Amino acid sequence: MIIKTEIFKKINKRILYFGVLFLLLAIFEILQYQESIAIPEYLRKILHIVFVIVATIAVINIILRIAFLKISNLLDDTEMEIERRLFLTKVYTWTTYLLGLLIVLWQFGVSIENITLIIGFAATGFAFAIREVILSHLVWLMLLTKKPFRIGDYIKVGENEGRVVHIGTFYVMIDESPESSDDYVRIPNKMFLEQSIENFGKKEMMIHLNYSLEEIKSEKIKLIKNRLKRELPHAQILLDIKDEKPILSVRIKAPIPDKDIIRDRIVKIMLEDVV
Numbered sequence: 266m267i268i269k270t271e272i273f274k275k276i277n278k279r280i281l282y283f284g285v286l287f288l289l290l291a292i293f294e295i296l297q298y299q300e301s302i303a304i305p306e307y308l309r310k311i312l313h314i315v316f317v318i319v320a321t322i323a324v325i326n327i328i329l330r331i332a333f334l335k336i337s338n339l340l341d342d343t344e345m346e347i348e349r350r351l352f353l354t355k356v357y358t359w360t361t362y363l364l365g366l367l368i369v370l371w372q373f374g375v376s377i378e379n380i381t382l383i384i385g386f387a388a389t390g391f392a393f394a395i396r397e398v399i400l401s402h403l404v405w406l407m408l409l410t411k412k413p414f415r416i417g418d419y420i421k422v423g424e425n426e427g428r429v430v431h432i433g434t435f436y437v438m439i440d441e442s443p444e445s446s447d448d449y450v451r452i453p454n455k456m457f458l459e460q461s462i463e464n465f466g467k468k469e470m471m472i473h474l475n476y477s478l479e480e481i482k483s484e485k486i487k488l489i490k491n492r493l494k495r496e497l498p499h500a501q502i503l504l505d506i507k508d509e510k511p512i513l514s515v516r517i518k519a520p521i522p523d524k525d526i527i528r529d530r531i532v533k534i535m536l537e538d539v540v
Contacts, residue, residue, distance in 0.1 A: 280326045283319055283322045283326065284323050287316075287319050287323045290316040290320075291316070293312065293316075314373070317369060317372055318369055321368060322365065324365075325361055328361060329358060355434070400458075401435045401436075401454040404457055405432070405433070405434045405454055408457065414429055414462065414464045416432060418466060418467055419466065420462060420464050421462075421463040421465070422452055422456060423456065425450050425452055427440050427441035428440045428521070430449065433454075434454075435454060436451040436452055436453050437451070437454065438452075439452065465521065467521075468521065469518045470518070470521050470524055471517070472517050472519050472524060472528055472531070473514070473515070474515045474528065474531055475505075475507060475514050476513045476515070478510075479510050486504075486513065489534065489535055490502055490513070492534055493531070493534055497515075497530075499518070500515055500531075501514075501517065502514070503516075513535070517531075
């Protein structure tokens with residue numbers, strides 16, 4: 266519902282801006298047609314080009330506004346995921362603008378063959394110039410179609426972890442502390458190709474802590490294990506080896522809002538019993 270509202274706000278703003286600009290240019294065209302004003306020929310041609318472009322953009326946004334209203338009403342009765350709705354919305358918007366561009370070129374007398382050549386050359390140069398942008402869009406498409414996580418999931422990527430609140434074409438926004446506000450982190454899309462993704466779901470996450478036992482006596486180790494089992498009965502507590510050194514490994518599933526409290530509790534138990 267929030268996403269749909271944001272989309273309508275953006276479209277309504279574009280309709281307002283380009284609609285006002287269209288009216289001003291239309292008045293200017295009428296005055297020029299009636300020879301009420303006189304301007305140089307080259308300037309008249311430039312203004313006519315701008316008029317056609319502005320009119321096309323205004324019409325495109327009106328079409329998008331009507332189409333999104335109809336489509337959103339239909340999708341409200343289905344169980345389609347938010348991510349898939351975002352994907353379909355973007356594809357429909359891009360397609361509509363591409364058709365508008367082709368219509369503008371055709372209006373200025375460019376033949377279909379030349380339009381095809383222009384699109385080919387422009388696409389090649391454009392793709393090379395903005396390869397990072399294209400990579401971000403490709404990763405965005407992968408995130409929406411393959412769904413390694415969804416909006417609302419709690420994820421960890423590299424050193425960043427939090428609840429996913431937005432999946433954009435350039436970055437994914439996560440909320441590191443859902444219980445507070447104004448602490449969002451934006452992760453560039455290309456990071457999801459370079460870093461592993463841990464998805465903890467929407468309710469619980471796995472807390473995993475390792476504690477070095479290299480200089481701790483066996484009596485202390487037994488004391489720590491017994492206390493952890495007593496205070497955290499659902500925890501998985503194991504002795505393990507890492508980098509050829511003994512460690513105590515603690516794994517426990519915790520509600521996401523309580524993750525920091527439980528992590529702090531485990532660390533305190535280990536430190537108190539070692540001293």
